[in-house]
Amino acid sequence: MIVKKRAVPRKLQVLEALIRRLPASHSKFPSIKEDYARRLTGYHGERQVDFHLSSLPPNSFLIFHDLRLSHKQYYFQMDSFLISEKFAVILEIKNVTGTLLFDSTFNQLIRTADGKEEGFQSPLVQVESQRRKLLEYFQQNKLPLLPIESFIVVSNPRTIIKASGNIEDISRKVIHSEYLTEKLNEVKSHYAKSPSYSLEKMRISLLDSHTEEQVNAYTLKGIRKSEIRTGVQCPDCKTFDMERVHSKWICPYCKSESRDAHLQAIADYLLLFAPSITNHECQQFLHIDRHTAKRLLSKNFSAKGYSNQRRYFNN
Missing domain, CATH: 1.10.10 (Arc Repressor Mutant, subunit A)
Incomplete structure (x- = not known):
C-alpha cells in the first residue's frame, strides 16, 4: 500500500520554471537545462521502479516515496522505503546509461558512457548511511527495530552492471528493476520466521516526521528576482x-x-x-x-x- 505518493520533485519544478522565465542568454541557462534534463531522467527512472512495485500484493508493504527525515542538524532522503511486518527495505534508484562499475575497494561508482569515464560516491555507502540513520530514528522514536535491507535499483535495462572488490555482496545489493519483485520475495522468505510487528505507529511517525525540502530560484541556483522575466x-x-x-x-x-x-x-x-x-x-x-x-x-x-x-x- 502506498502511504506517501511520489510527486514531481520540487527541484525539478523550480528548474522548469527557471527555463520558462530565465532569458536564454543568461550565463547559467545552459547548466540549468543540463541539470533539469538529468533530474528529469532520474524522476522517470523512479517512476519506472514504481511500476514494478505496483505489482506487489496490496498489503505486503507500506511504501513511502521520497521520504525525507531529519538526522541531527541535517536531513536524509530515500527514493523509496518499504516496510513489512518483519523487515524494511531502502531503495536507491539509478537511471543512467552506459556501464556502471561498483567498486567496493575504493567505495566509488564509475560510469563509462560515450568513451567518457566519471567517478561518483558509491550508492552502496549512501544506503548504508541511510540504514544507520533509520535505526537511530527507530530508537529515538521508540519504534520496532526492524531489520533493514537496502538495494541499488538500476531502472534502465540497457545499463551494464559490473563489480570490483566484494563482488558477492555487490551482486546481492545491485539489481535491475525487472528483478525487484523477485528480490523482495527472496527477502520475504529470508525473514519468514522473524517476529512480526504492528506498523500503524511506524506509519504515523514516519508521515509526521517527513519534511519537504524548500528550495527556490536563489537557494537552488543563485538566481535573483531581478533576473527573472x-x-x-x-x-x-x-x-x-x-x-x-x-x-x-x-x-x-x-x-x-x-x-x-x-x-x-x-x-x-x-x-x-x-x-x-x-x-x-x-x-x-x-x-x-x-x-x-x-x-x-x-x-x-x-x-x-x-x-x-x-x-x-x-x-
Whole structure:
C-alpha cells in the first residue's frame, strides 16, 4: 500500500520554471537545462521502479516515496522505503546509461558512457548511511527495530552492471528493476520466521516526521528576482506580454486567448521566490491592477492574514 505518493520533485519544478522565465542568454541557462534534463531522467527512472512495485500484493508493504527525515542538524532522503511486518527495505534508484562499475575497494561508482569515464560516491555507502540513520530514528522514536535491507535499483535495462572488490555482496545489493519483485520475495522468505510487528505507529511517525525540502530560484541556483522575466506567458508563442481584457488573457502578438494563463504565472512565482504571494507582488509579477489581482487570487488560492498583510498559498 502506498502511504506517501511520489510527486514531481520540487527541484525539478523550480528548474522548469527557471527555463520558462530565465532569458536564454543568461550565463547559467545552459547548466540549468543540463541539470533539469538529468533530474528529469532520474524522476522517470523512479517512476519506472514504481511500476514494478505496483505489482506487489496490496498489503505486503507500506511504501513511502521520497521520504525525507531529519538526522541531527541535517536531513536524509530515500527514493523509496518499504516496510513489512518483519523487515524494511531502502531503495536507491539509478537511471543512467552506459556501464556502471561498483567498486567496493575504493567505495566509488564509475560510469563509462560515450568513451567518457566519471567517478561518483558509491550508492552502496549512501544506503548504508541511510540504514544507520533509520535505526537511530527507530530508537529515538521508540519504534520496532526492524531489520533493514537496502538495494541499488538500476531502472534502465540497457545499463551494464559490473563489480570490483566484494563482488558477492555487490551482486546481492545491485539489481535491475525487472528483478525487484523477485528480490523482495527472496527477502520475504529470508525473514519468514522473524517476529512480526504492528506498523500503524511506524506509519504515523514516519508521515509526521517527513519534511519537504524548500528550495527556490536563489537557494537552488543563485538566481535573483531581478533576473527573472515577469508577466503572463502566452501558451502558444511563449512571449510574456499577455494582457487582461474582459476576464481573459490576450496575446498582443499571436492573438491567442486564455482564461487561466495567470495560474502558471502565479505557480512560477510560488516556485521561484516564496511559498506565498501578496496582492502587491501579484500586481507586479503579472502586470495587473490590485482589483484584478484580488479577484484572481481569491478565486484560486487560500489566504492567511488581513489587509495588506494577506498572503495567498496553493490550496
